Amino acid sequence: MVNKRVINVGIDLGTSRSVIACDNGVRTYLPSVVGYPKDAVARKLFGKDIVFGDEALKHRMSLEMHRPFDKGMLKIAQDLDENSPEYKRAIEAARALLKRLIEIALEADPGGGSNVLVRGVLGAPALASRKNKKAMLEIARGILDDVMYVSEPFAVAYGLGLLTNAFIVDIGAGTVDLCRMHGTMPTDDDQITTMKAGDYVDQVFYELLTKKYTDANFTVNMVKKFKEENSNISQRGDSIYIELPVKGKPVKHDVTAELRLACKAIVPDIVEGIRKLIASFDPEFQMHLKENVILAGGGSQIVGLKREIEEFMIEKLGYGKVTTVEEPLYAGANGALMLCRDMPDEYWHELKDRAK
Ligand SMILES: Nc1ncnc2c1ncn2[C@@H]1O[C@H](COP(=O)(O)OP(=O)(O)OP(=O)(O)O)[C@@H](O)[C@H]1O
Ligand SMILES: [Mg+2]
Secondary structure (H helix, E strand, O other): OOOOEEEEEEEEEOOOEEEEEEOOOOEEEEEOOEEEEOOHHHHHHHOOOOEEHHHHHHOHHHEEEEOOOHHHOOOOOOOOOOOOHHHHHHHHHHHHHHHHHHHHHHHOOOOOOOOEEEEEEEEEOOOOOHHHHHHHHHHHEOOEOEEEEEEHHHHHHHHHOOOEEEEEEEEOOOOEEEEEEEOOOOOHHHEEEEOOOHHHHHHHHHHHHHHHOOOEOOOHHHHHHHHHHHOEOOOOOOOOEEEEEEOOEEEEEEOHHHHHHHHHOOHHHHHHHHHHHHHOOOOOOHHHHHOOEEEEOHHHHOEOHHHHHHHHHHHHHOOOOEEEOOOOOOHHHHHHHHHHHHOOHHHHHHHHHHHO
16 A cells, blocks of 8 residues: 555446546546346447447447436345346446546556555445445445445535535436535435436436327437436527337427426325425524535436425425536545545545445
């Protein structure tokens, strides 16, 4: 350790994308997808045994695709069977993904990534059980030299310097993680995870369109992409049309009301989570939390969501002031990197031992 240079990395292993922010200035992400060539022809096509992120998505017909964090697997499943093939596959895919992210960070390192000690803070959902924590550590073993992991919304709060009187709502693909910050390290009582997040919006949108346009052909993935480019809750604005094939020919379909309904579908559970965490807090400080609700994560980019949550909060809680972070996709990894830098050396040793 004495002779090695330390590189700090903050990592947010997300259901839909995994983000890394690194001391040496590297900041990037990969969709959380790993593909293995299906046969010898596919292997020849890629010239390698494993394909990541966008490349995997583009060539998914030739690949066996794995999304290690999908549906909460590894992150929030309470009943993980550590001997099942699915679990082993998910761990393997997650390790490959993390290894690739670290490689990217080290490739760009001015010293060529040699003679370094890589120290990482991993973000995990607030709800993760002991078993999930074990899984996260297993993923990092042998890839990171030292590791600690923290809840995702806490990483966001830390990165923004919001350590007190703030309420973080991290809207991801698989989960919404809520956390109240009151000047100390948040405990389990300060956090709630709800399962209605970006993937749920896609599912609702898809189902509404399936019912309305029975002739059209489309997949969840197609409507998800469309959502990301057009998501809007506000009543104002033009009608929104999507082009979907009908008997092979692209036809324009009006999806204004369906997109709006789907995007709004996550709001009641979010506000219920906020309500629970505020109601159980010291009444003298409840107002401070209501005044400072911060939205982060990819899902926070839905236009009009901030307003919708405020209105719901006014109805349920009498008041609500909501803001959105500037870099929703990087907020977790940025915060994890800051934590990584700030943690004293003694702490790391202790955590390393615990990880074994
Ligand atoms: N412009 C946008 N409008 C609405 N939703 C968006 C937009 N861009 C991305 N999303 C959605 O944000 C979600 C991804 O956000 P993020 O990258 O924060 O999730 P994640 O960290 O991978 O998931 P999780 O935190 O649940 O593990 C996806 O559901 C995606 O469709
Ligand atoms: Mg996330």
